[in-house]
Amino acid sequence: MENKTFTRFQCWQDERLIQVINKEAVSVDRSNFLATHAPLNRIHDAGVGREISDKTEMGIFNELRSGAEYNRHTFMVIQGIPGTGKSHLIRWLKERYDAENRESNGNDVILLIERAYCNLRGTLLQIIESGVFDQTTLKNHLQRLQDAATKLSSNTLADTIIDQIRNATGEVELPDEQRPRRVIRKCVYNFLLDANVRKELKKPGGPIDRIRKYLSDGDKNNLENHEIPGFEPRDFEFDIDTLRAIRDGGYKEARKLAEYLHNDEEPEWRQELATYFNRFLNYAVGRTTALSADDLKQIFNELRRQLRKQNRNLALFIEDITAFTGIDEGLIDVLGNTAYRRREPRVLPPSVCHRYYR
Structure with missing residues (x-):
């Protein structure tokens, strides 16, 4: 053959x-x-x-x-x-x-x-x-999981995350070595209430937008990054228009903290605030979904x-x-x-x- x-x-x-x-x-x-x-x-x-x-x-x-x-x-x-x-x-x-x-x-x-x-x-x-x-x-437990998943798809998710981080600054006790300087602790609550600050943090590509997408949509292009996206020092480098809007706003604490963050001679302020907020991410996510670790x-x-x-x-x-x-x-x-x-x-x-x- x-x-x-x-x-x-x-x-x-x-x-x-x-x-x-x-x-x-x-x-x-x-x-x-x-x-x-x-x-x-x-x-x-x-x-x-x-x-x-x-x-x-x-x-x-x-x-x-x-x-x-x-x-x-x-x-x-x-x-x-x-x-x-x-x-x-x-x-x-x-x-x-x-x-x-x-x-x-x-x-x-x-x-x-x-x-x-x-x-x-x-x-x-x-x-x-x-x-x-x-x-x-297990009907009640199943419902709690379903409620948590629903909240993660909500249109108000970004605002809820900011609110829970703000609540954490007043409710969560950190060890002394993890606490930021007194000015940050004193100003941060009203800083996160300021409409212009919130708008800046929620903008496309901003820290809250990154966290929101990670929780609800995921990151298909970065699957091997085994950390939730958090705050970075660059997130607090507000442009002059944002600074002017904050200065014209109603919260003096927001104006004060924004000025410190804008000072290029002391960039450690931005790093300190980013680290501080990142310590509250798990707390914020748990409260946002109404599903805690416990x-x-x-x-x-x-x-x-x-x-x-x-x-x-x-x-x-x-x-x-x-x-x-x-x-x-x-x-x-x-x-x-x-x-x-x-x-x-x-x-x-x-x-x-x-x-x-x-």
């Missing part, structure tokens, strides 16, 4: 390329993901908690399954620089866990929370639509209790913990990891895989 050579033969469809070659591992459909999966076999164990002898993806998976067999609470954090495959590993662990749970006729509730373009609203909607919350027994803790604890009555467990895989910005402390608390609870919530690790046990 004569051998034939295929010349200029394309063995794939062009429209399939974007479906198969997709850097967002969680967005690829299951069949394509598993078909293109390459094992991750050089994983470093940071040595916190139980040591894992097998440093491969199967080693990590076997640790999760071992916890299931011995009814052991298991919590894992996946850290790494952008592009190292954190999301891919989380997705693979979830798929493998799901498959073995079905093969063993298990009844675990398995939930993968996608990054959802790093926005809190999308994250809450995933939980709501996952079906893990029973409409009857609320989230109560919601998941109640879910655990309901599953226990059914003799079921919850396996939770989170692609990016910072998608819970503003309520991430509550999530870490309910997952039971005291090691990370003491850290600043804005620098928490990006990916978590966790298993609740009865």
Whole structure:
């Protein structure tokens, strides 16, 4: 039989390329993901908690399954620089866990929370639509999540964020080393009431606009920036027209603080104010959504209790913990990891895989 050579033969469809070659591992459909999966076999164990002898993806998976067999609470954090495959590993662990749970006729509730373009609203909607919350027994908790997601889509979100930051300056007690100079503390409340200041902070590309978009829409172009956009010193470099409008306004405290911020000889004023406002972001987001860290803790604890009555467990895989910005402390608390609870919530690790046990 004569051998034939295929010349200029394309063995794939062009429209399939974007479906198969997709850097967002969680967005690829299951069949394509598993078909293109390459094992991750050089994983470093940071040595916190139980040591894992097998440093491969199967080693990590076997640790999760071992916890299931011995009814052991298991919590894992996946850290790494952008592009190292954190999301891919989380997705693979979830798929493998799901498959073995079905093969063993298990009844675990398995939930993968996608990054959802790093926005809190999308994250809450995933939980709501996952079906893990029973409409009857957990109706009130489900409604709280729905209310929070609705508030994040509100047209008044920008003003609400400013108001909550302003409230925080009067209600939240900071350690002495985190408190700004007295002039800032004295003037900042009325500074944030000034209509011209608020307009400047809410303008397109301004700090409140960046925060609002991050919470409600996400940032599709900057998925690896694992921090909520905050205030920067440049945000208080008001132009001369804005300064003139503030001077003509009714709040003398706003005029006074604006003058200090305008002084180029003391740029540390702008840095100090930006740092001060950034300390209140989690507080502001929690109050804006009416869903605090403690609320989230109560919601998941109640879910655990309901599953226990059914003799079921919850396996939770989170692609990016910072998608819970503003309520991430509550999530870490309910997952039971005291090691990370003491850290600043804005620098928490990006990916978590966790298993609740009865």
